Amino acid sequence: MISQARSHSVKRIADSTVRRLSAYLRFLEESAVDGVETISSDALARRGGTTSAQVRKDLSFFGSFGKRGLGYSVPELTSSLRDILGLGREWNVIIVGAGKIGMALGQYEGFEQRGFHVTAVYDTDPGKIGTQWGSILVRDMSRVEADIAEVTPDIAVLAVPVGEAQDAADRLIRAGVKAILNFAPTQLQVPGDVSVRNVNMAMELEGLSFILSNRDR
Amino acid sequence: MISQARSHSVKRIADSTVRRLSAYLRFLEESAVDGVETISSDALARRGGTTSAQVRKDLSFFGSFGKRGLGYSVPELTSSLRDILGLGREWNVIIVGAGKIGMALGQYEGFEQRGFHVTAVYDTDPGKIGTQWGSILVRDMSRVEADIAEVTPDIAVLAVPVGEAQDAADRLIRAGVKAILNFAPTQLQVPGDVSVRNVNMAMELEGLSFILSNRDR
Numbered sequence: 227m228i229s230q231a232r233s234h235s236v237k238r239i240a241d242s243t244v245r246r247l248s249a250y251l252r253f254l255e256e257s258a259v260d261g262v263e264t265i266s267s268d269a270l271a272r273r274g275g276t277t278s279a280q281v282r283k284d285l286s287f288f289g290s291f292g293k294r295g296l297g298y299s300v301p302e303l304t305s306s307l308r309d310i311l312g313l314g315r316e317w318n319v320i321i322v323g324a325g326k327i328g329m330a331l332g333q334y335e336g337f338e339q340r341g342f343h344v345t346a347v348y349d350t351d352p353g354k355i356g357t358q359w360g361s362i363l364v365r366d367m368s369r370v371e372a373d374i375a376e377v378t379p380d381i382a383v384l385a386v387p388v389g390e391a392q393d394a395a396d397r398l399i400r401a402g403v404k405a406i407l408n409f410a411p412t413q414l415q416v417p418g419d420v421s422v423r424n425v426n427m428a429m430e431l432e433g434l435s436f437i438l439s440n441r442d443r
Numbered sequence: 444m445i446s447q448a449r450s451h452s453v454k455r456i457a458d459s460t461v462r463r464l465s466a467y468l469r470f471l472e473e474s475a476v477d478g479v480e481t482i483s484s485d486a487l488a489r490r491g492g493t494t495s496a497q498v499r500k501d502l503s504f505f506g507s508f509g510k511r512g513l514g515y516s517v518p519e520l521t522s523s524l525r526d527i528l529g530l531g532r533e534w535n536v537i538i539v540g541a542g543k544i545g546m547a548l549g550q551y552e553g554f555e556q557r558g559f560h561v562t563a564v565y566d567t568d569p570g571k572i573g574t575q576w577g578s579i580l581v582r583d584m585s586r587v588e589a590d591i592a593e594v595t596p597d598i599a600v601l602a603v604p605v606g607e608a609q610d611a612a613d614r615l616i617r618a619g620v621k622a623i624l625n626f627a628p629t630q631l632q633v634p635g636d637v638s639v640r641n642v643n644m645a646m647e648l649e650g651l652s653f654i655l656s657n658r659d660r
Contacts (some may be wrong), residue, residue, distance in 0.1 A: 248643070312657070329543070428556075431559050434624060434640055437622065438621070439636045
C-alpha cells in the first residue's frame with residue numbers, strides 16, 4: 227500500500243519537500259547521536275524551518291509515521307527517510323572537471339558517508355590526466371563515453387567552466403547519464419528524462435547581497 | 444517611485460524569485476556577449492525554467508521594464524538586475540574554515556567577478572595559519588572578533604566541520620556579521636536580523652537519488 231502510494235505521488239513531490247526531508251533526516255541523525263528516541267513534529271519543524279503541519283504533510287506523502295501525542299520514533303523515521311531518499315544503496319558518481327571545485331568535491335567525505343561513491347574524475351588537461359587524488363585517478367575526458375558504456379554512473383557531477391558545460395552535459399547524456407549535479411553557472415538544456423540539480427555558489431552570495439542591499443532602503 | 448515600490452515589496456520577495464532574477468541576469472550577460480540587444484520574456488522564461496507570465500511578475504516587483512511586443516533591452520535590464528541584486532558595489536567576504544571547500548571557494552573566480560571580494564580566511568589549525576593562498580592569508584580564528592571589530596565583513600562564508608558550525612556562527616554574529624553563507628550540513632540558529640543561505644552538496648545529491656530511486660517504482 228505504501229509503495230503504491232509512493233509511486234502514485236512521487237511525480238508531485240516538489241524539490242522543496244525533498245530538501246525538507248533531507249533536513250529532517252540530518253536532525254534525526256544528530257538526535258540519535260544525542261540518545262534521543264522519539265521526536266515531535268514541532269521539533270522537526272523548528273529544524274526544517276517550517277511548521278509542524280508541514281512536517282506531517284511532507285511525511286504523509288510516503289505513508290503513515292508516528293503516533294498522535296507520542297511523536298516519531300527516531301530510529302524508525304530515520305530508516306524510512308533514508309529509504310525514501312534512496313540512501314539505502316550505493317550510487318556511482320563521476321566528476322567531470324578536475325579544477326578546484328571538482329577536486330574539493332572528489333575529496334568531500336560527506337558524499338561517501340551518504341553512499342555516493344566517486345569512481346572517477348575526468349579532465350581534458352594533459353597536465354591533470356593520470357594524476358591521483360587519494361584513491362581516485364584523473365582520467366582523460368576523451369574516454370568518458372567508452373567508460374560510461376562499460377559502467378554507467380548513476381550521477382555525473384559537472385564542475386567544468388561555464389562555456390564547456392552544455393557540451394559536456396550533451397556528451398554525458400548521449401552516453402546514458404540520467405542525473406547531473408551541475409556546478410557551472412548556466413541552465414543546462416536536457417531531455418525530459420534527465421534530472422539536473424544546480425549548485426551555484428555565486429548565486430547564493432547574490433541572494434545575500436540582495437537582502438543586504440534592500441534591507442537599508 | 445520605483446525605489447518606494449522596492450522598499451515596500453522587498454520583504455515579500457521569495458528566495459525562489461531572487462534565484463530566478465540571478466538566472467535571468469546570467470542569461471542576459473551571455474546574450475550581450477552574443478550581440479543580442481533585445482530579449483523577450485519568453486526567452487527569459489525558457490532560460491529560468493519558468494513561464495513568461497512569471498518573468499513579467501518577477502520583474503514587476505521592481506518597476507516597469509520592457510515594452511509590450513518589443514521585449515526587454517538587454518543592456519538596460521542587465522543594469523537594473525545588477526542593481527536589484529546589489530551587484531553594483533563590492534562586498535567584503537571572509538571565509539571561516541581553510542579546508543578543501545574553503546580553499547576552493549577562496550580561489551573561485553566567480554566570486555570576484557561579481558564583486559564578492561574575499562579579504563581573509565580563518566582557521567584554528569596551526570599548520571594552516573600563516574599560509575598564503577594567492578593573495579589571501581590564512582589567519583588565526585582566535586583573531587576573528589578583533590579583525591571584525593576593525594572591518595566588519597558584509598558576508599561570512601562558513602566552511603567548517605558540522606560540529607563547529609553553530610559555535611563559529613555565534614562568534615561571527617556576536618562580532619557583528621549579518622549575513623552567512625553556510626556550507627556545513629546543519630541548520631544554524633540565528634537571530635532574526637541575520638540572513639543565512641545554505642549550500643549543502645550532499646543534500647543536492649540526495650535530491651537526485653530521491654528522483655532516481657522513485658523513478659523506477
